Amino acid sequence: SYELTQPSSVSVSPGQTARITCSGDVLAKKYARWFQQKPGQAPVLVIYKDSERPSGIPERFSGSSSGTTVTLTISGAQVEDEADYYCYSAADNMAVFGTGTKVTVL
């Protein structure tokens, strides 16, 4: 099975940059997605193919990849970006979400 490891929490001041990492061997050969989930809501896709942004997602969200680690960057974080973030990847008839990161903007 695959595992994707994220930090449990990240704190950032409004307007500053938050970076969330996701590490796992599968990321060296497969793309990652990033999902944002706010309390009581279904997840929302914010990045796909490591660094592509779906339509409607603010430009402050960006993604990058290096080896077995992908990174979600929120540049100029807003209060409304406070949420849980999960990476995701899939390979060989399996898929997995990361352990999740709670982003606090204060």
Add this chain to the structure above:
Amino acid sequence: EVQLVESGGGLVQPGGSLRLSCAASGFTFSSYWMHWVRQAPGKGLVWVSRINSDGSSTSYADSVKGRFTISRDNAKNTLYLQMNSLRAEDTAVYYCASWAVAGTDWGQGTLVTVSS
């Protein structure tokens, strides 16, 4: 507007069965891979299963393999998850999601509680 509406959740005893449904509308259901994802109370997202667009290929998380079966009826625009031999650790909100390269849509989830 894309809509995914899950149903079929509820309280079931350990060892019991449930069938979840996900009714899709607002998009061409038969063109999309579909996934089930679950989330235990206060915990993270866990991928459960996926099925390709015509239903010919499926895959499962190790934790549910042999107990859960994903299927779809493209004529009825409906996704299913048959859950057998349920365990306390299967207690979670179950989401269905449509999966495209550049986007996903999710339902609001249905709660499954496994308890005696």
